Amino acid sequence: MEGLTDKVIIITGASEGIGRALALALAPLGCKLVLSARNESRLLSLAHEIANQGADPLVFAADVTSQTQCKELVETAIEHFGRLDILVNNAGMTMWSKFDELNELDILDRIMQVNYFGPTYLTHAALPELKKNQGQVVIVASVAGLTGVPTRSGYAASKHAVIGFFDSLRIELADDNVAVTTICPDFVLSEIHKRALGANGQPLGATPMQESKLLTAEECAKMMVPVISSRGRLLITSLRGRLGRLLKLFAPRLIDKIARRAIASGH
Numbered sequence: 133m134e135g136l137t138d139k140v141i142i143i144t145g146a147s148e149g150i151g152r153a154l155a156l157a158l159a160p161l162g163c164k165l166v167l168s169a170r171n172e173s174r175l176l177s178l179a180h181e182i183a184n185q186g187a188d189p190l191v192f193a194a195d196v197t198s199q200t201q202c203k204e205l206v207e208t209a210i211e212h213f214g215r216l217d218i219l220v221n222n223a224g225m226t227m228w229s230k231f232d233e234l235n236e237l238d239i240l241d242r243i244m245q246v247n248y249f250g251p252t253y254l255t256h257a258a259l260p261e262l263k264k265n266q267g268q269v270v271i272v273a274s275v276a277g278l279t280g281v282p283t284r285s286g287y288a289a290s291k292h293a294v295i296g297f298f299d300s301l302r303i304e305l306a307d308d309n310v311a312v313t314t315i316c317p318d319f320v321l322s323e324i325h326k327r328a329l330g331a332n333g334q335p336l337g338a339t340p341m342q343e344s345k346l347l348t349a350e351e352c353a354k355m356m357v358p359v360i361s362s363r364g365r366l367l368i369t370s371l372r373g374r375l376g377r378l379l380k381l382f383a384p385r386l387i388d389k390i391a392r393r394a395i396a397s398g399h
């Protein structure tokens with residue numbers, strides 16, 4: 133992982149779950165971290181934990197749905213550390229409702245704003261600096277960006293959108309030697325399931341998942357680090373996710389069944 137030493141890395145969604153675990157995994161490698169999310173006090177407590185390991189991260193609270201705040205985040209990171217090498221677009225949110233049971237259709241807009249528009253705003257702000265440094269954009273998408281998932285239609289749509297966007301950007305940036313790394317986690321134990329918006333537009337508050345059977349955020353982060361370090365193209369964290377890509381082509385009804393079963397069983 134020597135490739136990551138001294139790299140200046142922005143991580144969005146660093147206050148919880150996968151983003152937080154990734155920050156804790158990167159800090160000991162000598163990375164200069166910029167921790168972002170909306171909840172500043174949780175970011176400060178993470179920064180404190182990281183500082184105890186000898187690193188000195190920057191905290192910048194920002195909402196990725198605001199173009200202005202995305203620009204300020206990038207500017208502040210560059211001002212503070214003098215450069216930017218890697219942008220990890222990780223902030224995200226989800227839903228948990230069948231489409232025809234939704235009472236609040238703006239759930240779909242909210243999810244698209246955070247999961248799709250947010251990464252595009254932030255990446256646009258960061259690109260001049262990333263091009264200068266032959267840097268890297270990491271997008272934390274989902275296996276829901278590779279296949280349909282019942283009760284997650286709006287989430288799956290946002291993740292398909294973001295994968296399509298960053299697959300296109302990868303080609304645009306090839307001559308600039310800016311890498312684009314797509315991470316597709318399967319279910320991970322984090323806050324996202326409790327925070328998922330239900331049919332009425334409110335967070336569920338309790339997880340519908342079988343938590344003991346999920347990959348932990350720390351395990352997910354551990355899988356991500358070598359892929360980021362080697363500027364890899366794609367990480368799919370589960371075997372069913374990897375097989376699912378082939379099944380979608382050759383046995384699409386089977387992958388639909390697997391997705392239905394995964395949601396019904398909660399793991």
Ligand SMILES: NC(=O)c1ccc[n+]([C@@H]2O[C@H](COP(=O)([O-])OP(=O)(O)OC[C@H]3O[C@@H](n4cnc5c(N)ncnc54)[C@H](OP(=O)(O)O)[C@@H]3O)[C@@H](O)[C@H]2O)c1
Nearest residue numbers: 145147148149150170171195196223224319320322323324
């Ligand atoms: N957990 C899974 O099963 C799973 C599976 C596949 C993909 N993923 C993806 O992994 C990424 C991380 O999710 P997670 O599971 O770690 O979820 P999480 O524990 O709920 O963390 C989500 C993070 O995103 C931040 N966030 C949410 N809305 C934001 C906004 N508008 N602006 C800035 N930050 C915002 C949250 O912080 P604040 O509330 O402080 O802003 C939090 O730090 C997401 O993109 C998710 O879609 C997760």
